[in-house]
Amino acid sequence: MRQILYAPEMNLSDDFRRADGVKGEVHSIFSSVINLLFMIEGERRIITLIRQKIPLLPECIRVPDAIFSMLEIQLKYGIIKLMDGVCIGDILLMLNFSLNVKLYLPEKIDGSSEEVLVSNIRRINALEYSVNKKADMESLPFRFGRSAGILAKGYLAESQDIIIEAYQELVGAGHGLTPSCDDAMLGIMAGACTWFTIMDRVSGKDKFLKLSRQMLQDLIQQRQTTEISCKYLKCACRGNFSVSLCELMEWLACAGWEDSLPKKQILSIADTGHTSGMDTLYGLKIFLKEVIGCIG
Structure with a gap:
């Protein structure tokens, strides 16, 4: 059974928000950053998970340290973008797009x-x-x-x-x-x-x-x-x-x-x-x- 967690802050483009059933993969991992790679509308797109201490960047999801650590453990079990969030292993990271911060x-x-x-x-x-x-x-x-x-x-x-x-x-x-x-x-x-x-x-x-x-x-x-x-x-x-x-x-x-x-x-x-x-x-x-x- 999937554990549901919530991302408190993000900046995501409309085409990524619309994506549903798109598989992703780990691009790179650092101490405070996880880069996920998706193919969105024919373009290679990197969506980045960052720890709370890092100021928000474009096309990023900012999460508390505890959630970041939990997601890090689940990366090897698969990544898929769903309509309402990103599924990473047994965790569904829900994306409330009313919390989407505009960086335009x-x-x-x-x-x-x-x-x-x-x-x-x-x-x-x-x-x-x-x-x-x-x-x-x-x-x-x-x-x-x-x-x-x-x-x-x-x-x-x-x-x-x-x-x-x-x-x-x-x-x-x-x-x-x-x-x-x-x-x-x-x-x-x-x-x-x-x-x-x-x-x-x-x-x-x-x-x-x-x-x-x-x-x-x-x-x-x-x-x-x-x-x-x-x-x-x-x-x-x-x-x-x-x-x-x-x-x-x-x-x-x-x-x-x-x-x-x-x-x-x-x-x-x-x-x-x-x-x-x-x-x-x-x-x-x-x-x-x-x-x-x-x-x-």
């Missing part, structure tokens, strides 16, 4: 303006915070930092050709389970998604999605990087980012002078992975620098 960045940015963004970029550039880490991007050959800058310029110039050329130089480059250059691209894309949404409330988000479409198709069709990194880059192309990055971008787009600086969000991002979070902040900083250079 354009929806987080409301009542913002170019002036507010520029003001907050200058505020955040002056922010001093103590992080005993360095971005791996800083140790890579100069050409990768240059390509990251070109990617940022490509978005600001609304040039898909420049974007895809820079992407081809960056994708899969660097070190780690999510290579450093991929993480930097996440930061650049979060900045670009925010920028377009602010500049055009009606169609800005569609412009970002259109500019990222060729990159998304490449990520779906072929693997030039790790599958885990591919997952988060595909999410970014669709406008979905981690809760900490969404909150930081929301602050940049909307915060007034009375609002405190977003130290918590910056530290949360910085603590992600070995250097992944620092590389994401590196990419975001590059994009914000280009914004200031673009508008003076």
Whole structure:
């Protein structure tokens, strides 16, 4: 008889929610993360189980430590996505989709303006915070930092050709389970998604999605990087980012002078992975620098 448990928080796409009777398999296991692989509508999709201490990520299910440990034991007995949850061995992890947290960045940015963004970029550039880490991007050959800058310029110039050329130089480059250059691209894309949404409330988000479409198709069709990194880059192309990055971008787009600086969000991002979070902040900083250079 199956034991029924409940997931308290998640971010799942509509196509995964609709999937029924789809078998999955274990992709990889780490101390606080279990990556499950499913074939959803012809696309390899990784759904990640994370422990409670980890901030919510796109296409993830966040569970208490006790449930995480129970699921870990059951993995070898089979995985199947059902209409109302995920069956892992003898456990049915129920998914209450009313608890689904949206991490679609354009929806987080409301009542913002170019002036507010520029003001907050200058505020955040002056922010001093103590992080005993360095971005791996800083140790890579100069050409990768240059390509990251070109990617940022490509978005600001609304040039898909420049974007895809820079992407081809960056994708899969660097070190780690999510290579450093991929993480930097996440930061650049979060900045670009925010920028377009602010500049055009009606169609800005569609412009970002259109500019990222060729990159998304490449990520779906072929693997030039790790599958885990591919997952988060595909999410970014669709406008979905981690809760900490969404909150930081929301602050940049909307915060007034009375609002405190977003130290918590910056530290949360910085603590992600070995250097992944620092590389994401590196990419975001590059994009914000280009914004200031673009508008003076």
